[in-house]
Amino acid sequence: MILQVKIRKQTKEGLLDAAFSITEHDRQNLSILAEPGELRTGLLTCIAGLEKPDEGSVILNDRVLSDTLKGTFVKPEERHVGLICRQTVLFSGLTVQDNVRLVLTAAEKAGLSLASSGNPVERLLPDLLHDFGLDGLGGKMPSELTASQRVRALFARMMASQPQLVLLDDPVSGLDGETRASILCAARDLCRKKQIPVIYAGANADEAYQMGDRILVLENGKTGESKEKNAFFEKPKTLTGALMSGVSNVARAVPLSKTHALVSDWGLVVMKRGENGRLLPLPEGLCAVGIRSSDLAFEKPEGSSVRLSVYGAEVEEGPSCFLLRFCPVEGREKKIEVKVPKSVMRREELLRISTVYVPSNALLYLTDGALSC
DSSP states (O other), X not given: OOEEEEEEEEETTEEEEEEEEEOTTTOOOEEEEOOSXXXXXXXXXXXXXXXXXXXXXXXXXXXXXXXXXXXXXXXGGGTTEEEEOTTOOOOTTSOHHHHHHHHHHHHHHTTOOOOOSSSHHHHHHHHHHHHTTOTXXXXXXXXXXXXXXXXXXXXXHHHHTOOSEXXXXXXXXXXXXXXXXXXXXXXXXXXHHTTOOEEEEESOHHHHHHHOSEEEEEETTEEEEEEEHHHHHHSOOBHHHHHHTXXXXXXXXXXXXXXXEXXXXXXXXXXXXXXXXXXXXXXXXXXXXXXXXXXXXXXXOSSSEEEEEOEEEEEEEOSSEEEEEEESSTTOOOOEEEEEEXXXXXXXXXXXXXXXXXXGGGOEEEEOTTSOO
């Protein structure tokens, strides 16, 4: 077992109740999809040792970092866990290279292997600056850096500590999309090269997919749905998971029987069928049905499909796509959205659409998890 976490902690936002693990078998990076706040940050700070859980334990590489029953608590600086969150800053009175050098020196004094001969600190320093695009900026003070350069310097300093686990609490918040992706990719690739597991926590579905091999949803402070990332984004099981994975079309579902449910906002009675066409039982706790925008079609697909009427169509134009919004039930306010590339259809054609289809097997049957419908 690489990491095992089972903790509870009361915060101002509510109760943090988290249980998950990263095993030696899968050795996978984990992305935690959660809204920003004390619950998400508190989970990572409890692992890093900056906060103490009220109950439970944290075990890293078979070493107990905290255990409330046994009274065990390892100091943050002795855990070999790297953490970057929104509040993390550089030492303002030191240059970039001195920020990194200070941590490298501390790691060397602590007896951590820096994997370099001669003077390891001075040998590794330029490599770390280079890894995060800081060539030529080592002599700069933090106040002389751009926002993205400061974040890159934070990553270089963190990696200088030779961590056994890296925790990232949306560390690139506030940066533009291309810069965010570049910094996160550099960190992920370096950690993968050094075989250091990474836990990324954030609300951005694209970044969660980019950083993690597995997705874990934190719903109102409680760990919920956990899946391999492709399986999660293809078929989320919970309402929270669907919303956080980017499913924009969700409507309340009321079970009528074990196999049928009413989705009144869309004018549908839905049922789930297996490959042989037989009815399957709906999931226990069903509260909503979801449809991904990419699964909607303007022509009837092969096989079983659901037909949606189009009322009150509105078209919003973007740089490369149109966004079509419509009500599937006349007089209702609940709208469905579908993105359409401009190369596929013109605005005038979209406004004439009267019917939209979705394959029956693309419907998402969602349970409430920790979120009330």
